[in-house]
Amino acid sequence: MPDRKTKSAGARARAEKAGRQAESLCCLYLWIKGYRILARRYRGVGGEIDIIARKSGILIAIEVKQRASENAALFAVTARQQNRIAQSLQGFAAKTGHAGDLRMDVMTVRPRGRIRHHINVWMGP
Template sequence: MTRSRPLPDDTSSRKRAEKAGRRAEKLCQFWLRLKGYRILAIRHKSPAGEIDIIARRGNVLIAIEVKNRADHETALHAITPRQQNRIARALEAYAGKIGHAGDLRLDLMIVGKWGRIAHLGNAWQVS
């Protein structure tokens, strides 16, 4: 009688991806603080959508989407226009909630191999 290996479970790969994503977000939070950003919210959920990190630098309120991908190209294509709009709407709602009257910005941070971080400021526009 031969014993076969259990097939990889979809939930276990999802859990690994979730754990890696959380590690990437923590790394980005640390990097942002070192660069002088003030972290206001993490994994902010609103009816409009979810924002990985909300930060402030000067008078600019920034929504930061974190992608844990092996290469930049994959990370850039991982954010659809629909997702971009949801993040923008969620940031606008958050700004209204806290009474922010300054500028809004949408950034992308890519965590690649070996924890290498690329920060693309103003990656797309608030429509």
């Protein structure tokens, strides 16, 4: 009988793999829609941003959430996480010399690869 740590480590590994696959699927979707992917899994001062992209001069942080329902995915982005992502995006903008607009999108991925792109869902102060 496997111990709890092994089982939870296995579950974390499966979730990590599923998350990477969802991010790859979202990158492909964004590329097809004309977005330029600048970074994946960017670690900034505030925390990690799943995808950083640019379109029409706007620098965009995209959080990818894979859940069984769209509502569960959207509610999984907490206010604390939003603030950390905003900090990291502002740092990325400063580092790269981007002086234009910033925004935050959320992409939800449901079973069987159903993707929905929620544009400009939130941006910090």
